[in-house]
Amino acid sequence: MPRRTSYQPGVPCWVDCITPDLTGAQRFYGDLFGWEFVDEGGDYRLVTLDGELIGGLGTAPTGRWGGAAWNVYLATKDADRTRADVEDGGGTVVMGPVPAGEDGRLFLAVDPQGAPVGFWEGHHAQGVVLADEVGAVCGHDLVVPRADAAERFYGGLFGFRTGRHPAGAADGGGPVTLDLHGTARAGLVEDPAARPGWIPYIGVDDLVTAEADALAAGARPMGRPTESRTVLRDPWGAVFGMTTPSSEI
Numbered sequence: 416m417p418r419r420t421s422y423q424p425g426v427p428c429w430v431d432c433i434t435p436d437l438t439g440a441q442r443f444y445g446d447l448f449g450w451e452f453v454d455e456g457g458d459y460r461l462v463t464l465d466g467e468l469i470g471g472l473g474t475a476p477t478g479r480w481g482g483a484a485w486n487v488y489l490a491t492k493d494a495d496r497t498r499a500d501v502e503d504g505g506g507t508v509v510m511g512p513v514p515a516g517e518d519g520r521l522f523l524a525v526d527p528q529g530a531p532v533g534f535w536e537g538h539h540a541q542g543v544v545l546a547d548e549v550g551a552v553c554g555h556d557l558v559v560p561r562a563d564a565a566e567r568f569y570g571g572l573f574g575f576r577t578g579r580h581p582a583g584a585a586d587g588g589g590p591v592t593l594d595l596h597g598t599a600r601a602g603l604v605e606d607p608a609a610r611p612g613w614i615p616y617i618g619v620d621d622l623v624t625a626e627a628d629a630l631a632a633g634a635r636p637m638g639r640p641t642e643s644r645t646v647l648r649d650p651w652g653a654v655f656g657m658t659t660p661s662s663e664i
Contacts, residue, residue, distance in 0.1 A: 423595070424489075424492055424573055425572065425574065425575060427600065429471070430487055431473060432444070433474070434649075434651050435474070435483060436650075437474045439650065440483075447629055448464070448617055450469070450550065459471060459474070460472045464550045468545065469551045485613075485615055485653050486531065487532060487555055489533070490536075491535065493536065494512040494522055497522075501524045501534075504567075507525045508523070509523050510522060515535075518538055528561065529610075531613070552616065553660045555613055555615055556601060556604050556613070556656065557593060557614075558614060559603070559604070565593070575593045575594065578592045591604075601613075614654055615656065617657050617658070620659075622643065622644075622658070633649075637654060644656055
């Protein structure tokens with residue numbers, strides 16, 4: 416059972432889904448992935464699998480930032496400094512930093528290409544504890560119009576550089592990656608026609624069956640699936656992916 420005990424700055428360390436229908440989303444994701452939900456009080460739930468922490472689920476606020484979305488958070492040791500760096504790099508901070516209970520602080524931003532992204536300054540070393548197995552987060556993609564602009568922004572924040580996954584790996588094409596200190600931390604998808612954003616991937620045993628179950632429960636497909644990955648919108652519009660747990664990104 417892979418467990419994460421620490422995250423270096425810049426590494427995706429937390430995911431949560433913000434939705435207008437908390438009850439319906441718990442049913443959808445609980446049935447699909449076997450998740451359980453711990454009431455944190457108010458309108459936020461911790462998501463667990465076999466008792467291990469894997470993410471969060473909360474009610475969307477009303478107003479401009481309402482609606483459904485999956486959020487990916489990057490680890491930082493200093494939220495105030497990272498906020499300043501985000502703004503210096505051309506990003507826009509839309510909330511925070513604000514306290515997140517007793518566990519740390521977070522803030523939300525939009526990068527210069529329009530991709531929403533969160534940042535998490537934890538009071539503990541770990542964020543997501545269980546990862547890289549069925550039912551847990553097994554990777555992330557950053558979808559942007561220009562890969563070079565993403566490297567410039569995230570490189571300025573944490574030192575990311577673009578790389579290429581080894582040929583013959585998942586999907587066989589050697590996709591471009593966002594690398595930190597030589598390790599791929601996310602896929603980097605250059606697509607000028609797509610809406611910019613970070614996409615978390617959840618591990619499944621059987622991708623065909625899992626996708627069919629999600630569609631039957633009201634999800635919608637986003638493009639063509641591959642042999643190892645598919646991207647969907649949940650019934651409320653939040654974008655997430657599913658994959659077989661074979662990749663480190």
